[in-house]
Amino acid sequence: MDMQVAKKKLSLKEKYKLMTRDLGWDTTYHTKDEVFPYVKYEGIKIHDWDKWEDPFRLTMDSYWKYQGEKERKFYAIIDAHAQNNGHLNITDASYLSALKIFLQAISPGEYAAGKGFARMGREFPGVGTQVACQMQSIDEIRHAQTQIHALSNYNKFYNGFHAFADARDRMWYCTLPRSFFDDALSAGPFEFMIAIGFSFEYVLTNLLFVPFMSGAAYNGDMATVTFGFSAQSDEARHMTLGLECIKFMLEQDPDNLPIVQGWIDKWFWRGFRLLGVVGTMMDYMLPKRVMSWKEAWGIYGVENGGALFRDLARYGIRPPKGWDDADKAIDHMSHQFMLALYQYNFGTAFHSWIPSEDDMAWLSKKYPDTFDKYYRPRWNHLTKLKEAGTPFANMGLAKLCQTCQIPTVFTEPDDPTSICQRETEYKGEKYHFCSDGCQHIFENEPEKYIQAWLPMQQLFQAPISGDLGAWMNWVSLIPGKDNGDYDGSEDQRNFEAWRKQATSNQ
């Protein structure tokens, strides 16, 4: 309810000052260093926190208003989706594998980001930064909630959605994003900002929320589009916050440059590795595709990312180490990931499949230099094995990278016929990596990464001790329902039967 006031409304600038900067105070019982104990140990020097500018000048009252409006729209569309059997409007139930990966692996990451920003809101001494971090923290929790809520509609009808919380902690492929966030959350506040504000928001979510959500729209999935578009306006703000933090650090003291550059190198590579999954979702799991992973990377990685590094060059920042290796990997990574998902699909809570002739024709068009030469022959051979009644399941299990925890599926940057294998020894133990980038990250902080909870290694330790059935039970995977080839699955049968009912009178 509006109240009558004689004085005219505050200007945006005055309001921002009152609602952010004026909420801060100087401590008297304790020193600033005691109150903010984690802000100096990383070596970042900040001389004047008031120089922090929130580019959006967002205050809590306008934040509630915007977010409240978005929530109302979101819930109206989700309710309509549920009431009108929206799950039958998608192109094909095979598409749901992309959503299952999203729910199991990515939505928990939103929640982790929420925890992280809540902590940063406490650890940064600047009031502007505190308020911006608090709002981002609430955004991230909201994203986790809206994603879980939107996808719960599919859980009523399809397998693989029921145990995403168990999957987050226990499922092998979920350690990819989990290790990314655990790494960020166990870093100091400034490194966290680079990890999430730069790498995750800038490098990753653009690719996730723009082309992937367009893919959802193209495949008739209004539930996912709705949460995607509701989140996207927040993501734009988060990216700006991350970028603002980078510039702030670089403007405050020249000594910050090498530290920031090191983090950009590290977190670019970690973000890039994690992204491979999204590439596979885009290239293989969408029945109707908007663009290839390679095309999306061209726009959001090369063009946007390139512009960012040109912009940061005036501070002395150079493109991250691994930028060239990333470029060489683009033609290969989605195919290498999908081949792994297919041969290990007895151990996933989603379905994978051999691409159809139609899919392969598309892949060949989008990857003219690599698909027919390297990947089609493997898929053709896998088809032959399947038709012979001996579909390939790789019981050798996967060797994992100690840093990114991804199965070491990637090839040498200059030789797509050879798996990239790197190893190092630390305190008498051998450690293995998927790339120079991951080895470099390990060697900078070996003590951190020797503690990695590598799922394949853990499978053979107590309490599972190599028992695959016990493992499936432990990760809440229902064999024969959640896993395996999409072809012949319960999801496929149900979707076809229900769709037929919806379009016939029989």
Place this chain on the structure above:
Amino acid sequence: MAVTSTKPYVAVPRDLVQNFNGKQIVYVCWDHHMLFATPLMLVVEPGMLLGDLLQNVVKPLIGPDPDAAAVDLTQVAWMKSGQPWKPNLAASLADNGIVHKEQLRFSTPGLNSLLAA
């Protein structure tokens, strides 16, 4: 370089050999045969003869590759920790110096059906 931290940082590796109930991890990679998405991860006893590992464990696992039938694992070229290596198939893994998390690679030049196109 050490971890940047506020106090001394002590970490314990999570996959030490003593956690594996008397077994150890060995990775085996058949170079240029990427039907197998990653090197094979095997968990076996260090007292096992290398010849038995190759015949009874590795051979069945590589079976789905179209070249598998043509491979004689006693005749292939080996690398261990990235260096050329001559194995003793009649000795145990331990006697061959194959430690926990060792990476073995073998190559079969001229044999690569799935990349021949």
